[in-house]
Amino acid sequence: xxxxxxxxxxxxxxxxxxxxxxxxxxxxxxxxxxxxxxxxxxxxxxxxxxxxxxxxxxxxxxxxxxxxxxxxxxxxxxxxxxxxxxxxxxxxxxxxxxxxxxxxxxxxxxxxxxxxxxxxxxxxxxxxxxxxxxxxxxxxxxxxxxxxxxxxxxxxxxxxxxxxxxxxxxxxxxxxxxxxxxxxxxxxxxxxxxxxxxxxxxxxxxxxxxxxxxxxxxxxxxxxxxxxxxxxxxxxxxxxxxxxxxxxxxxxxxxxxxxxxxxxxxxxxxxxxxxxxxxxxxxxxxxxxxxxxxxxxxxxxxxxxxxxxxxxxxxxxxxxxxxxxxxxxxxxxxxxxxxxxxxxx
Amino acid sequence: xxxxxxxxxxxxxxxxxxxxxxxxxxxxxxxxxxxxxxxxxxxxxxxxxxxxxxxxxxxxxxxxxxxxxxxxxxxxxxxxxxxxxxxxxxxxxxxxxxxxxxxxxxxxxxxxxxxxxxxxxxxxxxxxxxxxxxxxxxxxxxxxxxxxxxxxxxxxxxxxxxxxxxxxxxxxxxxxxxxxxxxxxxxxxxxxxxxxxxxxxxxxxxxxxxxxxxxxxxxxxxxxxxxxxxxxxxxxxxxxxxxxxxxxxxxxxxxxxxxxxxxxxxxxxxxxxxxxxxxxxxxxxxxxxxxxxxxxxxxxxxxxxxxxxxxxxxxxxxxxxxxxxxxxxxxxxxxxxxxxxxxxxxxxxxxxxxxxxxxxxxxxxxxxxxxxxxxxxxxxxxxxxxxxxxxxxxxxxxxxxxxxxxxxxxxxxxxxxxxxxxxxxxxxxxxxxxxxxxxxxxxxxxxxxxxxxxxxxxxxxxxxxxxxxxx
Numbered sequence: 060x061x062x063x064x065x066x067x068x069x070x071x072x073x074x075x076x077x078x079x080x081x082x083x084x085x086x087x088x089x090x091x092x093x094x095x096x097x098x099x100x101x102x103x104x105x106x107x108x109x110x111x112x113x114x115x116x117x118x119x120x121x122x123x124x125x126x127x128x129x130x131x132x133x134x135x136x137x138x139x140x141x142x143x144x145x146x147x148x149x150x151x152x153x154x155x156x157x158x159x160x161x162x163x164x165x166x167x168x169x170x171x172x173x174x175x176x177x178x179x180x181x182x183x184x185x186x187x188x189x190x191x192x193x194x195x196x197x198x199x200x201x202x203x204x205x206x207x208x209x210x211x212x213x214x215x216x217x218x219x220x221x222x223x224x225x226x227x228x229x230x231x232x233x234x235x236x237x238x239x240x241x242x243x244x245x246x247x248x249x250x251x252x253x254x255x256x257x258x259x260x261x262x263x264x265x266x267x268x269x270x271x272x273x274x275x276x277x278x279x280x281x282x283x284x285x286x287x288x289x290x291x292x293x294x295x296x297x298x299x300x301x302x303x304x305x306x307x308x309x310x311x312x313x314x315x316x317x318x319x320x321x322x323x324x325x326x327x328x329x330x331x332x333x334x335x336x337x338x339x340x341x342x343x344x345x346x347x348x349x350x351x352x353x354x355x356x357x358x359x360x361x362x363x364x365x366x367x368x369x370x371x372x373x374x375x376x377x378x379x380x381x382x383x384x385x386x387x388x389x390x391x392x393x394x395x396x397x398x399x400x401x402x403x404x
Numbered sequence: 405x406x407x408x409x410x411x412x413x414x415x416x417x418x419x420x421x422x423x424x425x426x427x428x429x430x431x432x433x434x435x436x437x438x439x440x441x442x443x444x445x446x447x448x449x450x451x452x453x454x455x456x457x458x459x460x461x462x463x464x465x466x467x468x469x470x471x472x473x474x475x476x477x478x479x480x481x482x483x484x485x486x487x488x489x490x491x492x493x494x495x496x497x498x499x500x501x502x503x504x505x506x507x508x509x510x511x512x513x514x515x516x517x518x519x520x521x522x523x524x525x526x527x528x529x530x531x532x533x534x535x536x537x538x539x540x541x542x543x544x545x546x547x548x549x550x551x552x553x554x555x556x557x558x559x560x561x562x563x564x565x566x567x568x569x570x571x572x573x574x575x576x577x578x579x580x581x582x583x584x585x586x587x588x589x590x591x592x593x594x595x596x597x598x599x600x601x602x603x604x605x606x607x608x609x610x611x612x613x614x615x616x617x618x619x620x621x622x623x624x625x626x627x628x629x630x631x632x633x634x635x636x637x638x639x640x641x642x643x644x645x646x647x648x649x650x651x652x653x654x655x656x657x658x659x660x661x662x663x664x665x666x667x668x669x670x671x672x673x674x675x676x677x678x679x680x681x682x683x684x685x686x687x688x689x690x691x692x693x694x695x696x697x698x699x700x701x702x703x704x705x706x707x708x709x710x711x712x713x714x715x716x717x718x719x720x721x722x723x724x725x726x727x728x729x730x731x732x733x734x735x736x737x738x739x740x741x742x743x744x745x746x747x748x749x750x751x752x753x754x755x756x757x758x759x760x761x762x763x764x765x766x767x768x769x770x771x772x773x774x775x776x777x778x779x780x781x782x783x784x785x786x787x788x789x790x791x792x793x794x795x796x797x798x799x800x801x802x803x804x805x806x807x808x809x810x811x812x813x814x815x816x817x818x819x820x821x822x823x824x825x826x827x828x829x830x831x832x833x834x835x836x837x838x839x840x841x842x843x844x845x846x847x848x849x850x851x852x853x854x855x856x857x858x859x860x861x862x863x864x865x866x867x868x869x870x871x872x873x874x875x
Contacts, residue, residue: 270744270745270747271743271744271745272736272737272739272740272743272744272745273743275729275732275736275745276736279722279733282722282724282725283718283721283722283723285718285719286718286719286720286721286722286733287722287733288697289695289697289711289713289719289720289734290720290733290734290736291734291736291737
């Protein structure tokens with residue numbers, strides 16, 4: 060029966076079918092929890108898409124997920140399991156916050172400076188894992204994960220010590236001067252130009268992967284490492300470059316949150332965007348444009364989750380159940396698809 | 405052949421399609437107990453598909469398969485777990501148990517008995533990844549024999565074996581058949597078909613086009629049936645003035661048993677030098693040192709090189725990519741225009757490989773995975789030759805591909821030689837060496853132990869040198 064359900068989900072049109080099936084399963088979960096799925100879902104969608112400000116907030120969440128998801132995409136396409144987007148995002152935000160506190164230049168320059176700081180911070184954090192892998196064959200799965208914890212500890216120390224705004228404030232950097240904030244797109248909301256930067260980033264990444272020599276070598280090392288190595292790709296260099304770029308894009312996400320939303324840095328910058336980003340990247344099939352769509356979908360869940368809790372009395376954690384179900388159904392779909400298509404030898 | 409008990413395997417009107425291709429169309433095949441039956445055909449003719457349908461890994465769209473008893477399949481690409489021991493591989497999934505544990509003693513005994521009964525010499529405790537290729541083949545065979553099959557399918561079983569090992573392998577197969585197993589050998593090597601089988605079925609483009617009693621046919625007749633006409637002749641050798649090209653002096657490289665030690669030889673522009681030898685005698689070390697993939701002592705002078713690596717799946721192709729994208733691999737910097745890959749040139753290069761090598765594909769955008777082995781190899785060789793390199797390193801360039809494709813690949817290598825390129829041909833297949841090389845070096849345990857001009861070279865003597873006999 061489950062197989063049939065999966066098959067019909069596939070027939071419904073790939074990822075869309077999988078998402079519908081995940082929602083159906085979530086509805087069952089809500090029924091079991093004694094909540095009307097209809098109330099739950101209407102709260103979810105009204106809370107995320109039901110008006111101008113709701114939509115803007117969904118796009119804020121989309122932006123926050125899109126940067127690290129694109130970063131994850133780069134690493135995965137190179138065959139590297141970067142699960143350290145969370146740490147890279149945090150260090151990127153830290154760098155942007157530390158610089159931003161002293162920034163006193165016109166808005167366009169400030170935006171460039173903030174993103175440059177985020178890219179440098181995240182890139183450095185990614186490069187570290189790349190270097191460990193290239194030099195010592197340290198698994199990037201372990202090192203990127205561990206670097207997440209180190210990033211959090213380093214950031215906590217810095218904002219409660221050297222970078223602390225003032226004796227009276229909590230553990231955070233001094234606020235950015237309002238002139239250094241990222242320009243707001245929709246007045247009265249938190250939606251800033253960071254969304255446009257993220258979308259431009261996706262297009263640039265698509266072009267880099269599909270058109271450039273660097274992207275070609277990156278994809279080759281991911282798909283067939285031995286063939287790449289034997290055909291002129293310097294694998295050690297590629298490992299470092301791919302993880303650096305991956306971290307840099309995630310780090311830009313940290314700068315986007317600091318410059319566009321918080322206007323200062325603290326360690327509550329991310330509720331786990333860097334981890335959700337892995338699911339976003341995979342649901343987006345590791346394709347930059349599909350990842351934009353996936354980030355919007357997860358953005359709906361993130362921003363609608365609060366409404367669900369407030370209006371329908373569904374705990375916000377239920378959103379993570381739905382997210383998990385979507386990923387599971389998609390993974391199962393792919394597994395069933397590969398089993399069904401035996402390829403002739 | 406006695407058929408009192410009826411066929412061991414009967415396939416009737418088998419039809420199988422893959423998206424865009426009819427792989428098999430109305431194919432009948434009957435195997436009798438006690439016979440060794442050859443299934444031949446060009447790459448892409450449908451041999452492997454038919455074998456997989458017989459075995460059950462693929463299902464036919466229509467037609468019937470009836471087998472008496474179990475069917476065993478020995479794959480061309482070994483399906484072994486390298487880090488497990490021989491007995492663990494043989495019994496994988498069917499281990500004798502005592503409670504929750506594997507009954508190691510019983511397992512051990514079962515494998516030893518099975519090997520002895522079939523005259524297959526093997527150490528049950530050896531780790532598979534430490535075994536030479538011929539021994540791995542025996543492990544594959546044992547694993548299938550353990551299930552006591554009444555039908556045994558062998559897919560390109562001798563692709564990696566040396567001449568003496570091939571004899572031994574078929575001796576085992578013949579014994580099995582004599583005891584009542586029906587054996588189907590899927591192969592390209594027509595000399596083996598003639599030497600070791602009783603009947604031959606020929607597939608061409610998904611149809612069964614001919615059936616012969618082996619005793620009443622010849623290699624030529626089978627080959628004509630395979631390609632549907634006369635074979636194109638291999639390109640003629642022209643006399644070329646030899647130029648200095650590649651020089652190895654006192655080269656030591658590699659590790660362990662397959663290292664080479666102080667090897668010195670040269671390859672001149674305008675000649676094909678063949679390195680003959682049994683696998684594992686240092687071929688990888690020579691190829692990798694020349695390609696710059698491993699460190700070495702001594703000196704290697706080598707110009708720009710077109711490389712045909714040994715393992716096309718692992719080392720040469722990205723199987724999920726198109727022909728166009730694969731045509732770029734290794735040439736991505738040559739095809740660079742600013743930061744981007746020159747796609748127009750990539751497309752025209754791919755098209756030129758397709759036409760020069762008669763590469764059969766639905767389009768240049770088709771994923772390489774969907775091509776037959778012969779067509780994949782044409783792409784690898786075509787890519788190695790497309791920029792007219794002064795030196796070509798060809799490692800088993802016609803391994804596992806059919807006569808037609810092999811002739812074409814060989815012709816292109818000879819044409820490169822005629823145009824003044826030096827070619828180093830490394831092969832475990834003496835036929836390939838004799839067909840292509842001007843000069844033959846024999847490699848044994850990491851040293852060159854003989855050098856011959858291929859015209860008038862004594863084949864038996866080379867065979868003995870390959871086996872380590874002081875000539």
